[in-house]
Amino acid sequence: MTKYQQVLDEATAALATRSYYSRYPESPSPKIYGETAAADGQAAYQAYLGKPFAALASQPTDGSVVGSEVSPYGPVLGVTYPRLDLDAGLAAAKAAIPAWRDAGARVRAAVCVEIIERINARSFELANAVMHTSGQPFVMSFQAGGPNAQDRALEAVIAGLVEMERVPETAIWEKPGRDAPLRMRKDYKVVPRGVAMVVGCNTFPTWNGYPGLFASLVCGNAVVVKPHPHAVLPLAITAAIAREVLAEEGFDPALVQIAAEGDGEGLAKTLAERPEIAIIDYTGGPTFGAWLEQHGAASGQTVYTEKAGVNTIVVDSTDDLKGALANLAFSFSLYTGQMCTTPQNVYVQATVPTNEGELSFDEFADRLGAAVARFTGDDARAVELLGATVNPQVRANAASHAQIAEQAGGRVVLASREVDHPAYPDAVCRAPGLVAVDAAAEAVYTKEWFGPVAFLIKTDSTEQSLERLVTTVREHGAMTASVYSTDEGVLEEAREAAAAAGVALSENLTGGVFVNQTAAFSDFHGTGANPAANAAYTDAAFVANRFRIITSRRHI
């Protein structure tokens, strides 16, 4: 496959610089995606509803179906998926590997790009599917679930390609000898690990699923995707596209399969226990994630996990109070705090110097509460940012601010407001709430409160705030951290604290970049250096273990 060789080179160069690079435009503008793209995508989505998902009919199945998706916006999707026959499916996946392996890294990378291009062309369809499984607002579903996820997919392909191409296909080895030199030809073959499993999550089925899927695939592995039972459709569409492209290019579509399950079936565990599974990518809760890691070590599997954490912000001082508050309000509100990157713990020293004068801890808390309240005050506009709550735990968290405050001896700065969705009356939408507590109230803020719960935590000093950042992130993990300070010395200390804690740091975000967003090809998502995740999208460690090199050598 000679197509896309230039794309591969260009993207490889971009990844090496880590400067801005995006292949897939994130604007849902009709000028980019076509005048009818939005309507076509919605129609394509609606055509799936209430029916068997036909494009996976070629997967081996026992004939039964599963399907329990209900949109967080209310409607039942009613899509059913064939249940994968694990014996036949895994056997087919294994049998598909040798031809895919022998095609070579560059052909595989090009086929992966073709898959991503076709996914991109169906971004609106996928946006609807992501929206009605995750509860993300529409524009976010389009951007994060579409082009941003596609850029992450391409990044994983390139990272894998770079790592595979570090080893030449052949070398002539000539060792000087007393009489004649010893001469050998050595062939180096990239050999995949086997069948990879990707365990999808409910909130970001594509964005969190694509890096592992494409990293494993480009390295020659077959992939079985086990979606969250409530977010199957986006990954089923993805797999159907991948299977279509693979078949067109002469490869076995069994290289990508969907293993859908009903609620509570525990299929990820069943699959993890299969000897065919060599690689696991997981996004989800920490308990099962830890089980996967330990079981994987006992079974020779390589396991990449993204679990949970307490994302942290340190407020020392600011020369743009309004910008800082608006930026933070957006970060808390986006998708109702249901991002693994949403900040939760805001450490604020007793007095905060700002361009509007010195604020006490409580004044700063109230200003932030007011900013969030203003930002989410209009229901019709707020829902386009908040989306809908994804599950009962999030809804329970949203209702617990008063109880938390009482337990922690703190204060509800802002209660989580119930928001009515004008178009979807059954959606449960909530604006973020804030609780102010003292740094001593560790019991409440050293665990993850997924959803619209954030803490303003009063510390004696920024020094204590940074100490708290290091301690809590080391112990409980974090995907993100940020700091506000006008003092270069404090910023330097914050960078040192972030390095010690093993978390990426954003500094003084007051404009259009948010702590919960990372850009493919430039920002790493996670670090692998704290308990929140043992890997990062996408560094060398994320790809280097997905293949091995097998040498054959002979004299010439």
Next chain:
Amino acid sequence: MTKYQQVLDEATAALATRSYYSRYPESPSPKIYGETAAADGQAAYQAYLGKPFAALASQPTDGSVVGSEVSPYGPVLGVTYPRLDLDAGLAAAKAAIPAWRDAGARVRAAVCVEIIERINARSFELANAVMHTSGQPFVMSFQAGGPNAQDRALEAVIAGLVEMERVPETAIWEKPGRDAPLRMRKDYKVVPRGVAMVVGCNTFPTWNGYPGLFASLVCGNAVVVKPHPHAVLPLAITAAIAREVLAEEGFDPALVQIAAEGDGEGLAKTLAERPEIAIIDYTGGPTFGAWLEQHGAASGQTVYTEKAGVNTIVVDSTDDLKGALANLAFSFSLYTGQMCTTPQNVYVQATVPTNEGELSFDEFADRLGAAVARFTGDDARAVELLGATVNPQVRANAASHAQIAEQAGGRVVLASREVDHPAYPDAVCRAPGLVAVDAAAEAVYTKEWFGPVAFLIKTDSTEQSLERLVTTVREHGAMTASVYSTDEGVLEEAREAAAAAGVALSENLTGGVFVNQTAAFSDFHGTGANPAANAAYTDAAFVANRFRIITSRRHI
């Protein structure tokens, strides 16, 4: 440190091509190492005997000492080592990391090269130390324990450097916006994982110890080396050199420490359970190796293990029977089969076409037995190849050929001969023995018989031989495999089998290259693709998890 920048560039280029590269000459010639080098090295070795090892006196210790080394050649070494105070030692290691981290990858790599250069200058001293701890013959102790190990060390440094330098220190990120672009500066910091432990083995303390030691060190980690209680001295000398160089370059010598222990103290387990330990490199038995892997997964440690396997040869046909037999005889004999790479299982089809006519299985077996017997027939010459047996298990295996043959319904082709060492009467030296069995006698040949035990295994066909190779290596692991065939089709099938089994393949070795030897910068040692080892010296996967990247980003 500007020294060695050219060396780093040159070695980086060499690693990318995987053609022949060696910085450290393996010939112990006085023309290379100096007229007095051999005598000086021996004198330096002898000066250690019967005394406390003074060069580690600066390590934190509780004042007690350990030391139980007895040369496999007979003499008691009588060297005592300070026992590392673990609390103080690990605290010192952690405290040493930030300055080492902040020095940057290239400075660390140059300091590592300086350490290796000084180790090289003391190759004769180390050769004596390796010889009298491992039982290797002298020339092998010099080569494998000295320059070859040093080349592996340099390779690990370069592999780590390449991986760290894939990420730029800084990027300017400029995302096009509706009005003005969003511009950020992003700094990427290589952050080590923490304190690494290297668990040394008795047979190759330096060769198997250096890759993990230098890979962790160059990536910014501190390293605690836990040598085998019977092979402390080579790693103690190494650590003393490293500490000396680190101190000279302004770094804390606590970056490299030795944790010596007495027999049966279980110090590796104690250290593995310390929260400071983030990386473990282990060479040793499979039971403890598996424990380390699982415990590591539960503790967030990255664990690299080399355990055990059944190295395999497939004999189909040859057009150089004498060359093949001589090559195999050497491979079995070198260091009495006590290499993790020594072949054990030789699958031979019922009739073997050769340039000396067609041989039956038994004829081939007898020819090989005769070749080994001839090769090891003269005691004085044999010991220079065999060395001494390292432990009671090897000696027990050496004595068990008759029993194995009886159990397996096979035939002793060649008994393991007792060899007298002319210089060391207390050394237990044994020549290899061979047992012929049928392929059905799996029970005996699917486990590792460390030492002078090899099997000739009769198969119906080369097809069955290759099937056996794949099955046994997948289940029991292997560090090496080789094939003899004059048929290009068979060789292609053997390559396919090696890829399926996940083991490197040597083809038709009849000259000066042996299956049990791998060359740094060109051959991978192990693959990580079968149960014998979960990693390879040195691929990207061996280094990529030894550091993380921590980003800090801000608007500009």
